[in-house]
Amino acid sequence: MTLNKNMRVFIVDDYTTMLRILRNLLRQLDLNNVEEANDGDSAYHMMVKSPPDLIISDWNMAPVTGLELLRKVRADAKLKHIPFIMVTAESKTENVIIAKQAGVSNYIVKPFNAETLRAKIASVCGVTA
């Protein structure tokens, strides 16, 4: 099995540089159907209107953090089934545990490489890495 090249990926990060990096790395995986937002609040409203197939989000954002976005997504009947990968510099054990409890699908610590991103996407999408 391979990744569905048409799947809609939603990326969220308050650093436009990181959004651009993610978009480029996703393009190298042939994932070109990508939408983006700079914060959790606008991301959530965009997702409600048009649910994506995969969410990749930073944690440390304002005013709505990635963790709050995750909780909102998991509490929303329309969105709760969507795989959610946290990509963050927050690497403390406590953070990972709380994200897991909130329903995160996988967790990538920054800085990361393209192979880690590919493997995690494959994992949460049920594709053999």
Place this chain on the structure above:
Amino acid sequence: MTLTTNAPSRLPDAHGFLDRVIGELRAVQSPQKDTLVAVLQYLSDHIRVTRSEICALRSDTSNQQLFGSSADELEEIVTETARAANRIMDAAEAVEKVAATLDAAPAAALTDAVTNIYEASSFQDITGQRITKVVRALQAMENKLATLVGAFGPPESDEAPVAAAPEGDARLLNGPQLDKNASRQTDIDALFESLG
């Protein structure tokens, strides 16, 4: 003596109170008073010097300029590194487009190199978060200094407010850890797996 009846209620009053105590002690007929007076005089002199130095901060706007300028400089670094990272990625994207027109082997080599550039460009995100932490620390120091100066000025408050420790989800926002403390992806994976 009235040593206990006029105790100071504010920090700026403490020095005057101490001087009054010294004056009253000097009038006491006791052979042991000289040692006590000497100690109190020593304390009084130190309070005077400390108060003088701290009060000087009040009229010295350079401190505010120092903190403000440092924060601005650091924020400028974030802006400049973002600009540089975007220029690097402009170039990398151009290389990637050229790679698409080449034979498989050179194309793959160039694409691998471009991938490395994309990965390395994440330095801007990491350094940006670290600098933001430093800016916040500077702002906190500036606030504490202002509180300290205020405490020695016209009596408003003799207690600097203690910054509340973050609670709830806010305590989880620590930004990148120092490299020696940071968890590796393998650590995260192992932890994640262990959570079921």
